[in-house]
Amino acid sequence: MIELTxxxxxxxxxxxxxxxxxxxxxxxxxxFIGPNGAGKTTTIKMIGGILEPTAGTVSIAGIDMQKQxxxxxxxxxxxxxxxxxxxxxxxxxxxxxxxxxxxxxENVYAVKAKxxxxxxxxxxxxxxxxxxYSHGMKQRLIMxxxxxxxxxxxxxxxxxxxxxxxxxxxxxDLLQRLARKGATVFMSTHTLKVAEDTCxxxxxxxxxxxxxxxxxxxxxREAKVTHADLEHVFLxxxxxxx
Amino acid sequence: xxxxLTLLKPRIWPLTNRRLRRRSRCGSKLKLFFxxxxxxxxxxxxxxxxxxxxxxxxxxxxxxDILGYKLLSMxxxxxxxxxxxxxxxTSLSKLYLSRDLMLVHAMPVPSYKxxxxxxxxxxxxSSWMVIIFTLPIFCAYGIVYHSGAFYYANTxxxxxxxxxxxxxxxxxxxxxxxxxxxxxxxxxxxILLGILFFVVIYLAIRLSRPELLVDPEVFDTVMVYITxxxxxxxxxLPSTWAxxxxxxxxxxxxSDGLFxxxxxxxxxxxxxxFLVVVADAMYFxxxxxxxxxASRLFKNxxxxxxxxxxxxxxxxxxxxxxxxxxLRDQTQWSQLFLIxxxxxxxxxxFKVLPLDKSPIKTVYLQNLLAFMNMGLALFxxxxxxxxxAYPAVSLERQAFWLVKSSPLxxxxxxxxxxxxxxxxxxxxxxxxxxxxxxxxxxxPFMMVLSTITVFLLVPGIVAMGIGFGAAYPDFKxxxxxxxxxxxxGLIFMIVCAGYIALVIGVEAxxxxxxxxxxxxxxxxxxxxxxxxxxxxxxxxxxxxLAITLPMRxxxxxxxxxxx
Numbered sequence: 023m024i025e026l027t028x029x030x031x032x033x034x035x036x037x038x039x040x041x042x043x044x045x046x047x048x049x050x051x052x053x054f055i056g057p058n059g060a061g062k063t064t065t066i067k068m069i070g071g072i073l074e075p076t077a078g079t080v081s082i083a084g085i086d087m088q089k090q091x092x093x094x095x096x097x098x099x100x101x102x103x104x105x106x107x108x109x110x111x112x113x114x115x116x117x118x119x120x121x122x123x124x125x126x127x128e129n130v131y132a133v134k135a136k137x138x139x140x141x142x143x144x145x146x147x148x149x150x151x152x153x154x155y156s157h158g159m160k161q162r163l164i165m166x167x168x169x170x171x172x173x174x175x176x177x178x179x180x181x182x183x184x185x186x187x188x189x190x191x192x193x194x195d196l197l198q199r200l201a202r203k204g205a206t207v208f209m210s211t212h213t214l215k216v217a218e219d220t221c222x223x224x225x226x227x228x229x230x231x232x233x234x235x236x237x238x239x240x241x242x243r244e245a246k247v248t249h250a251d252l253e254h255v256f257l258x259x260x261x262x263x264x
Numbered sequence: 265x266x267x268x269l270t271l272l273k274p275r276i277w278p279l280t281n282r283r284l285r286r287r288s289r290c291g292s293k294l295k296l297f298f299x300x301x302x303x304x305x306x307x308x309x310x311x312x313x314x315x316x317x318x319x320x321x322x323x324x325x326x327x328x329d330i331l332g333y334k335l336l337s338m339x340x341x342x343x344x345x346x347x348x349x350x351x352x353x354t355s356l357s358k359l360y361l362s363r364d365l366m367l368v369h370a371m372p373v374p375s376y377k378x379x380x381x382x383x384x385x386x387x388x389x390s391s392w393m394v395i396i397f398t399l400p401i402f403c404a405y406g407i408v409y410h411s412g413a414f415y416y417a418n419t420x421x422x423x424x425x426x427x428x429x430x431x432x433x434x435x436x437x438x439x440x441x442x443x444x445x446x447x448x449x450x451x452x453x454x455i456l457l458g459i460l461f462f463v464v465i466y467l468a469i470r471l472s473r474p475e476l477l478v479d480p481e482v483f484d485t486v487m488v489y490i491t492x493x494x495x496x497x498x499x500x501l502p503s504t505w506a507x508x509x510x511x512x513x514x515x516x517x518x519s520d521g522l523f524x525x526x527x528x529x530x531x532x533x534x535x536x537x538f539l540v541v542v543a544d545a546m547y548f549x550x551x552x553x554x555x556x557x558a559s560r561l562f563k564n565x566x567x568x569x570x571x572x573x574x575x576x577x578x579x580x581x582x583x584x585x586x587x588x589x590x591l592r593d594q595t596q597w598s599q600l601f602l603i604x605x606x607x608x609x610x611x612x613x614f615k616v617l618p619l620d621k622s623p624i625k626t627v628y629l630q631n632l633l634a635f636m637n638m639g640l641a642l643f644x645x646x647x648x649x650x651x652x653a654y655p656a657v658s659l660e661r662q663a664f665w666l667v668k669s670s671p672l673x674x675x676x677x678x679x680x681x682x683x684x685x686x687x688x689x690x691x692x693x694x695x696x697x698x699x700x701x702x703x704x705x706x707x708p709f710m711m712v713l714s715t716i717t718v719f720l721l722v723p724g725i726v727a728m729g730i731g732f733g734a735a736y737p738d739f740k741x742x743x744x745x746x747x748x749x750x751x752x753g754l755i756f757m758i759v760c761a762g763y764i765a766l767v768i769g770v771e772a773x774x775x776x777x778x779x780x781x782x783x784x785x786x787x788x789x790x791x792x793x794x795x796x797x798x799x800x801x802x803x804x805x806x807x808x809l810a811i812t813l814p815m816r817x818x819x820x821x822x823x824x825x826x827x
Contacts, residue, residue: 033826070668070669071668071669072665072668072669073826074823074824091673092671092672092673093671095669095670095671096671098669100665100669102665102669104662106661106662106663106664106665107663107666108585108589108663108666110588110589110592110593111585111588111589115584115585115588118581118584119581119582119584119585120581121581122577122578122580122581122584123577123578123581123582123670123671123672124577124670124671125577125578125671151592
């Protein structure tokens with residue numbers, strides 16, 4: 023469903039992502055972890071079509087992002103780490119804006135918007151301007167908008183930032199439920215517990231290079247540690263790489 | 265005191281850190297030189313014009329000095345009013361709305377110290393430009409009145425308390441007002457009131473036809489005029505104290521000068537003391553109130569998008585979003601008032617033109633003015649495009665990721681922006697040109713020519729606004745509408761002016777021949793027809809290029825932008 027081939031990104035002389043090769047299957051929840059500045063957000067932005075790779079390709083549901091960016095993007099629900107939105111729209115208007123942009127029919131929009139607003143506890147705030155929302159509310163609004171068009175691929179950068187514990191549990195369940203229905207989830211996170219609980223496979227990126235991929239058990243073997251949690255595995259892998 | 269200095273350091277250090285930025289941004293030296301040159305030219309122009317006006321005044325017997333002093337008094341009153349208005353907006357932003365305030369208030373520093381540091385910052389930021397650009401006027405006064413070193417020193421000493429007084433009065437009003445009205449709303453209200461005030465004054469002055477003052481026929485006696493000039497300003501205004509002090513400096517009366525300067529300083533010191541006492545009691549309360557969520561002023565459903573159902577989904581979504589965002593931003597309303605005033609004055613100017621008094625035959629003058637009016641109207645359109653079309657892309661702010669991640673190409677996004685601004689600006693330009701032509705009673709030929717030329721040029725000017733705005737966006741600007749003062753904005757205005765001048769220049773010759781043939785009832789030669797045809801083709805081609813090239817340039821640059 024998501025295929026990254028020799029994906030490379032350079033900022034001037036700085037190599038942010040180095041020859042990344044990765045395939046994520048349909049219905050899989052894939053976690054992407056790494057230290058600060060490792061290249062997670064850059065990779066996420068290239069998958070979302072926000073950033074052009076220096077080399078390599080991104081394929082979404084068999085569609086090449088560089089060749090058919092609009093079609094590829096229409097398959098994605100993109101959730102960034104910082105919830106920048108149109109502050110002068112209301113929550114409901116923002117959902118309508120997104121629905122129109124992704125070509126969601128009016129009748130589907132009406133049902134999905136109501137469902138999503140209730141699911142993310144935003145129904146009471148839907149007629150208020152976004153500028154009056156808290157950080158967590160904006161994050162929840164972005165999520166409800168990203169799911170409006172039933173995306174085949176969900177790309178999430180730090181999904182739990184700003185969310186309260188109830189919302190974190192809800193989002194974790196939601197992502198797994200969507201994956202069971204056939205959606206592919208690609209998420210980057212610093213919260214290793216979230217990755218451990220939610221993801222089928224995890225990729226560890228360090229200094230722009232993918233240093234390990236697999237289930238938690240696979241990573242434990244790779245790090246040559248037994249019965250350790252993901253935090254210890256992560257530290258062991260990144261220390262070895264450095 | 266150390267805490268206050270520390271709090272001011274984040275404002276001072278970026279100035280000294282410029283050398284670090286220069287290393288990373290190669291074009292910055294050129295930009296700095298460009299802006300410095302424009303500033304220097306403007307400064308010199310103010311100086312030369314002031315010098316000429318004051319020399320002229322001094323040459324007039326009896327009333328020369330009265331005129332010079334009256335002008336000085338007006339300059340100080342206007343400067344004081346500008347300082348007050350500027351300080352209100354700056355202090356609101358600095359004290360209540362800046363993004364770093366949360367961080368600063370979380371630090372172990374008493375709120376009154378934060379207040380003082382912010383107030384100093386606000387005073388400097390709100391006044392430096394007013395002072396720099398009034399200095400050449402005061403220098404001109406010194407030269408024309410042959411004043412000595414005391415005048416210059418005393419003028420500087422009189423200007424400092426004028427700034428402090430304006431800033432202290434404004435900030436005091438703001439600190440009290442924020443307790444009653446949330447700061448975000450207060451800023452919009454002040455901007456709205458300020459612009460409305462300006463519009464009313466502007467309209468009142470223009471509609472009173474000040475040009476008649478130079479017409480001796482309307483004056484019964486010279487004495488009435490002189491008496492009206494000698495009316496003193498209010499003794500309670502800080503600008504009056506500054507005026508009295510500077511005037512004394514000009515005439516070389518030291519004791520008077522020092523007395524009025526000391527009066528200004530003593531009031532400034534009292535105001536600052538009073539301000540700090542009030543701020544200590546009220547500033548933090550006001551800041552806390554600002555942290556609460558803003559509620560909506562009006563909950564209208566006028567623009568729910570049902571009128572745009574004929575548009576494709578992405579086009580509709582951006583159109584509706586753009587209109588709603590525009591209508592809900594109160595600062596935009598004030599701009600609309602300003603535009604309405606400018607349009608009224610523009611049309612009114614044509615209505616009161618004394619064409620019958622001109623020695624040139626009226627029919628020529630009417631049509632010559634109509635031809636020039638095309639250019640003028642297009643320059644007005646450039647100003648509107650600079651205000652609305654140019655910042656259109658930057659107005660996406662940091663939500664631009666939504667556009668980049670959406671299934672909408674950047675090209676479509678820019679064309680949507682183009683059409684959103686093209687339609688109203690076209691209507692506005694055509695109204696301007698047709699109304700003024702009707703007032704001028706031009707020939708049908710000139711009416712058709714103006715309408716078609718404007719119709720051809722408006723898309724090019726709007727495309728330049730959108731294209732250059734996309735090529736030089738600033739998604740992090742606190743006020744994106746001010747991005748037109750950036751390097752990209754200047755390029756946009758220069759290219760636009762060149763485009764208008766080129767088209768008017770290409771059209772001038774053929775239009776003259778066509779017009780004269782029409783007036784004289786003669787037919788044109790084949791050579792003239794060929795010239796007219798070539799001119800039209802050139803105008804059409806330039807206009808097509810003016811639409812496509814900037815849009816493509818903007819798209820290319822925007823697609824390479826890292827967000």
